[in-house]
Structure formats: C-alpha cells, structure tokens
C-alpha cells in the first residue's frame with residue numbers, strides 16, 4: 001500500500017487512495033485543521049505537496065473554485081478534497097490558531113496567497129527631498145507630494161503598472177512588462193519637470209525625481225493586519241531596485257535600470273551612461289544602464 005508522509009510531524013501513514021487526505025490524517029490522529037468540516041469552503045485543511053504531486057487526483061469543482069479564489073499554485077491542495085494514488089509527502093500549512101485565523105481571513109476577503117511572478121520593480125524618490133522639505137512649511141511639502149503622487153500614480157497606471165507602496169517621499173511600483181516600466185520611467189521624468197516648473201513658480205525651488213528599475217522574480221502576496229491588508233511584492237528584486245535608485249546620485253543620472261531589465265527593451269529606448277557598480281549591501285558588481293528621453 002502506498003505511503004503518505006506528513007510534515008512537520010514526519011508521520012508515515014499507509015493509505016489505499018479510497019479516502020481523502022483529511023480523513024486519512026484525522027484517523028491517524030494528525031492535528032489537521034478543517035474549519036468548514038471538509039466542504040472546500042475554508043481552506044484551513046490546505047497542504048503543500050512536497051513529493052509525488054503527480055499521484056494527486058485532479059482538483060474537483062469545489063477545490064478548483066477555492067484554488068482560483070486564492071490563486072493557489074498546483075502544489076497547494078485542500079486535504080478534504082484530495083485523494084492520492086501513490087507515494088506522496090505533504091506539509092500541513094495551517095499549524096496553529098493564528099494560521100487558522102489568517103487562512104479564514106483570506107477566504108473571507110478573497111485575498112490571494114503568495115505566488116511567484118517575474119516583474120519589473122521600480123523604486124522612485126524625490127531628489128534632494130531633505131533640503132526641499134526643510135525650506136518649506138509642512139503644508140507646502142504635503143501639497144507638493146500630493147501633486148507628485150497623483151501625477152506619478154496616473155503615469156504608472158497608464159503604462160500598465162501599479163503603485164505597490166509609498167514610503168515617505170518615495171514609492172515602489174510594479175509592472176508586468178519591462179517596456180511599460182521603462183516608458184513610465186521616461187514619462188515620470190517629464191512629469192517631474194512639469195512639477196518643477198510649478199514649484200519654482202510657487203516656492204522658488206526645483207523638483208526632480210530619481211528612479212531605479214530592476215527585473216526579476218518576486219513573491220506577490222496579501223499582507224498586513226486584518227484592518228489594513230493589501231497586495232504587495234517582496235524579494236531581493238525590490239531591494240535591488242532601491243539600490244539602483246540610490247546609484248543615480250553617484251552617477252549623476254535620474255533613471256537607471258539593471259542590465260536584466262535593459263535586455264528586455266527594444267532599440268527605441270535611448271541608452272545613456274553605462275556603469276558597473278558595486279551596489280551598497282550587495283556582494284557582486286551589477287551592470288546599470290541609464291535611460292534617456294530620445295532626441
């Protein structure tokens with residue numbers, strides 16, 4: 001009879017495929033959670049199949065609906081709906097009361113669980129923001145940032161991106177296409193120049209932005225306390241985008257992208273300065289390319 005191995009208990013249970021994983025585990029005394037009683041409504045019985053995913057029967061209609069709602073990857077299965085026909089190892093994902101609460105919240109909100117994605121990540125902040133903000137009353141600082149975030153959010157959306165997060169005078173935006181990110185970057189330079197005309201007229205101070213864009217694998221998930229949950233991206237690509245943005249200062253540029261992103265761009269994008277930089281906090285050297293408005 002094929003075995004089912006269950007982590008983190010490392011229990012090995014014999015099973016013949018006639019019952020669901022939930023029933024097999026319950027009978028073996030494994031403390032698996034099943035808040036909806038096995039009706040594919042709560043997802044608290046979810047497991048990650050770590051070995052033998054090919055031996056798992058296809059999702060039935062009820063499990064498929066939940067998988068689509070939560071954007072579950074193929075290796076995440078509802079134990080209450082899954083039968084297996086061979087040697088399989090699973091890891092229980094809901095281990096304590098807080099896990100159960102979070103799983104239930106995700107179902108209630110229809111919030112996706114983590115998924116891998118390849119994206120362009122842009123980090124942008126305001127150049128010389130400290131002297132700018134010190135020279136102006138708080139009202140004018142907030143008003144200027146408000147104008148900037150409104151204009152830049154529109155530009156990001158226009159090019160298929162989404163602002164993921166605001167941090168002080170900076171923001172993080174993600175794009176599914178490298179080209180969209182680069183087009184947005186160039187248009188943001190124009191938007192900053194337009195805002196600079198305004199701030200010079202209103203306060204006698206210029207306004208400018210610096211941006212870094214990188215391309216790579218991130219994890220997209222919904223995070224935060226229950227009253228403040230939102231979709232966000234995490235991963236080294238995000239840190240790299242911030243480092244690339246900071247490198248503008250050293251190179252005297254405004255829009256730098258990594259080689260990984262630049263290689264995905266067509267020739268119509270005008271390349272400017274190129275540099276190899278040991279980025280602060282990173283062990284290796286990275287090739288960076290400046291993008292400029294053509295002509």
Ligand code: FES
Pocket residue numbers: 033034035036037038039040041042043044045046078079080081
């Ligand atoms: S027990 Fe609720 S979905 Fe499986």
